[in-house]
Amino acid sequence: MEEGDLFNCCFGEINSGGVTMNKKKMKKSYNQKRFSEEQIKSLELIFESETRLEPRKKVQVARELGLQPRQVAIWFQNKRARWKTKQLEKEFNILRASYNNLASQFDIMKKEKQALVSELQRLNGEMQKPKEKRDHECCGEQGVALSSSTESHNGKCEPEVRLDSEGIVLCNDGDNNNNIIKTEYFGFEEETDHEFMSIVEKPDDSCLTSSDNWGGFNSDSLLDQSSSSYPNWWEFWS
DNA sequence: AAATCCAACGGGTTTACCTCA
DNA sequence: CATGAGGTAAACCCGTTGGAT
Numbered sequence: 001m002e003e004g005d006l007f008n009c010c011f012g013e014i015n016s017g018g019v020t021m022n023k024k025k026m027k028k029s030y031n032q033k034r035f036s037e038e039q040i041k042s043l044e045l046i047f048e049s050e051t052r053l054e055p056r057k058k059v060q061v062a063r064e065l066g067l068q069p070r071q072v073a074i075w076f077q078n079k080r081a082r083w084k085t086k087q088l089e090k091e092f093n094i095l096r097a098s099y100n101n102l103a104s105q106f107d108i109m110k111k112e113k114q115a116l117v118s119e120l121q122r123l124n125g126e127m128q129k130p131k132e133k134r135d136h137e138c139c140g141e142q143g144v145a146l147s148s149s150t151e152s153h154n155g156k157c158e159p160e161v162r163l164d165s166e167g168i169v170l171c172n173d174g175d176n177n178n179n180i181i182k183t184e185y186f187g188f189e190e191e192t193d194h195e196f197m198s199i200v201e202k203p204d205d206s207c208l209t210s211s212d213n214w215g216g217f218n219s220d221s222l223l224d225q226s227s228s229s230y231p232n233w234w235e236f237w238s
Numbered sequence: 239a240a241a242t243c244c245a246a247c248g249g250g251t252t253t254a255c256c257t258c259a
Numbered sequence: 260c261a262t263g264a265g266g267t268a269a270a271c272c273c274g275t276t277g278g279a280t
Contacts, residue, residue, distance in 0.1 A: 033245085034244070034245075035244095035245080070246095071245080071246085074245065074246060075244095075245075075246095077246095078244065078245065082244085
């Protein structure tokens with residue numbers, strides 16, 4: 001005799017096909033028996049292909065395994081619950097790994113940013129030096145002063161600073177030797193010098209470090225973007 | 239003896255079907 | 260006849276129970 005049959009013998013009519021069982025009797029003489037290995041194996045096999053059973057299939061399975069349809073239904077219910085828990089665990093682990101990955105990337109980017117800020121501070125310091133000194137360093141050891149004038153008093157060609165169409169500074173030493181300094185990223189006005197740090201410092205770290213601002217933030221897409229669409233991480237910000 | 243597993247239960251919700259005003 | 264409200268049964272989910280391991 002199967003364990004299921006034994007169970008059924010103990011409780012008589014169980015809710016099957018609309019027949020209501022005697023719940024009080026069931027509760028008092030509770031005598032749970034685990035399903036046999038073979039029953040479990042069959043149920044698992046069915047569950048792999050369908051997590052819910054049609055009423056007919058349920059009756060058929062119950063008959064084949066020597067169980068009540070109600071028992072099969074409950075087994076599927078419990079199985080769905082266990083499966084859901086496992087799925088949640090899996091998803092949690094994936095999310096945790098994704099978060100850890102993102103966090104370490106963020107850490108690297110933070111350090112990169114700090115290095116860039118330091119470099120900018122250094123450059124900013126250079127820019128704050130007296131104009132003559134800057135000019136001296138700009139155009140070399142000859143001590144050529146930057147000026148917009150093109151003609152000197154002695155007739156010799158004075159050094160010239162002009163911008164080309166792309167915003168590139170052309171620094172002419174007066175002897176047709178052009179020293180080209182790219183300044184398109186710095187802007188054209190003098191006062192931009194003072195804006196360097198404010199521009200750089202504007203993005204607030206808190207936008208990434210504060211979880212309050214993470215709503216709707218899809219880490220997967222970020223990781224995906226940074227790893228595929230943007231071969232270099234800094235391109236992500238542009 | 240405590241922890242864990244799991245069949246089964248209880249209660250609440252949803253859905254489909256039926257009846258009736 | 261069409262329709263909306265109300266009742267009922269079945270199935271499901273979630274949390275819990277209690278026997279077995």
